[in-house]
Amino acid sequence: MTEPGAVTESLVVPRTGTAVIETRGLTKRYRGGQLAVDGLDLSVPDGSVFGFLGPNGSGKTTTIRMLMGLIAPTSGTARVLGDPMPGAARTVLPQVGTLIEGPALYAFLTGRDNLVRYDSADPAADPRTRHARVAAALDRVGLGAAAGKKAKAYSLGMKQRLGLAAALLQPRRLLVLDEPTNGLDPQGMREIRTLVRELAADGTTVFLSSHLLDEIEQVCTHAAVMARGRLITQGPVADLAAGTRGRLAVTTPDPADAARILKEHGLTGVTVDGDRVTAEPPSREVELADLSGALVHGGVRVRSFGVERASLEDAFVALTGEGFDVAG
Numbered sequence: 001m002t003e004p005g006a007v008t009e010s011l012v013v014p015r016t017g018t019a020v021i022e023t024r025g026l027t028k029r030y031r032g033g034q035l036a037v038d039g040l041d042l043s044v045p046d047g048s049v050f051g052f053l054g055p056n057g058s059g060k061t062t063t064i065r066m067l068m069g070l071i072a073p074t075s076g077t078a079r080v081l082g083d084p085m086p087g088a089a090r091t092v093l094p095q096v097g098t099l100i101e102g103p104a105l106y107a108f109l110t111g112r113d114n115l116v117r118y119d120s121a122d123p124a125a126d127p128r129t130r131h132a133r134v135a136a137a138l139d140r141v142g143l144g145a146a147a148g149k150k151a152k153a154y155s156l157g158m159k160q161r162l163g164l165a166a167a168l169l170q171p172r173r174l175l176v177l178d179e180p181t182n183g184l185d186p187q188g189m190r191e192i193r194t195l196v197r198e199l200a201a202d203g204t205t206v207f208l209s210s211h212l213l214d215e216i217e218q219v220c221t222h223a224a225v226m227a228r229g230r231l232i233t234q235g236p237v238a239d240l241a242a243g244t245r246g247r248l249a250v251t252t253p254d255p256a257d258a259a260r261i262l263k264e265h266g267l268t269g270v271t272v273d274g275d276r277v278t279a280e281p282p283s284r285e286v287e288l289a290d291l292s293g294a295l296v297h298g299g300v301r302v303r304s305f306g307v308e309r310a311s312l313e314d315a316f317v318a319l320t321g322e323g324f325d326v327a328g
């Protein structure tokens with residue numbers, strides 16, 4: 001006989017497929033006339049690590065400001081955790097942890113006292129649990145041992161983690177992080193990325209903006225790609241590049257000869273980087289065998305030969321016709 005409890009449990013439907021952030025035609029034109037965000041339809045699935053990717057100036061920060069109710073859209077709508085923004089800001093924002101434009105820290109206070117002060121400014125925060133919550137948040141971001149140090153002695157990466165700890169003082173359904181690794185050294189970047197993965201594994205949806213393609217590929221399950229205020233594409237990261245063909249790559253100690261032969265066979269976009277020669281792949285699969293044959297006949301010693309999996313960068317270039325300008 002089935003226990004009633006077991007039956008009930010099997011009926012619990014996980015919250016999947018719902019959008020934590022949803023925008024329709026979201027548009028922002030600044031007073032000077034600048035169209036910063038243009039008709040954005042964004043859908044951020046529950047439980048995703050969602051990368052909001054675009055070169056500098058593509059409208060990411062403006063979008064985040066609208067999502068958080070900090071500025072009003074010119075037109076269109078935004079829903080966060082199912083409720084309209086900015087209308088429902090008072091009920092929505094307490095469920096959202098944010099790290100936008102770097103944490104505001106008091107340099108002469110310790111990391112711990114910064115968090116105590118931050119928590120005290122939150123009217124909804126229970127002072128009786130304050131010290132326990134502060135300690136837990138510091139541990140969560142790996143700052144337990146440095147909690148007694150003044151914030152001015154923290155590295156940039158530690159300051160950023162302290163900002164994240166502030167966002168984690170309350171249980172959150174959604175974390176919104178604007179360029180969380182900006183300005184950090186590789187070690188600091190790794191720490192933040194690891195932390196983001198851990199937070200997501202705990203079930204928190206993470207929405208993070210970045211102008212770093214490899215960061216999105218490393219950390220995110222889903223992404224939206226912006227260029228000049230418009231959404232180029234969105235979806236699972238694995239699918240975004242799937243529609244794009246990767247490049248033909250040849251590794252060889254004879255790169256100049258290899259490049260010449262590829263060009264002679266009509267290949268375009270041939271570039272040489274050390275012992276690596278890449279090109280736009282030929283349009284028909286059968287030509288690949290002819291090409292490798294031609295290289296060998298031409299005396300090129302081939303170490304490796306093949307069409308590589310397309311990266312998000314390849315997809316961006318294919319979709320926009322522009323290079324992904326990280327320097328912005």
Ligand SMILES: Nc1ncnc2c1ncn2[C@@H]1O[C@H](COP(=O)(O)OP(=O)(O)OP(=O)(O)O)[C@@H](O)[C@H]1O
Pocket residue numbers: 030031032034035036054055056057058059060061062063211
């Ligand atoms: N307050 C403002 N008034 C007028 N124009 C603005 C304002 N804020 C941003 N812009 C312009 O809107 C466009 C989008 O800027 P936004 O900051 O949203 O882009 P971004 O993708 O976040 O880039 P970044 O990473 O450099 O902040 C840019 O052309 C920018 O110059």
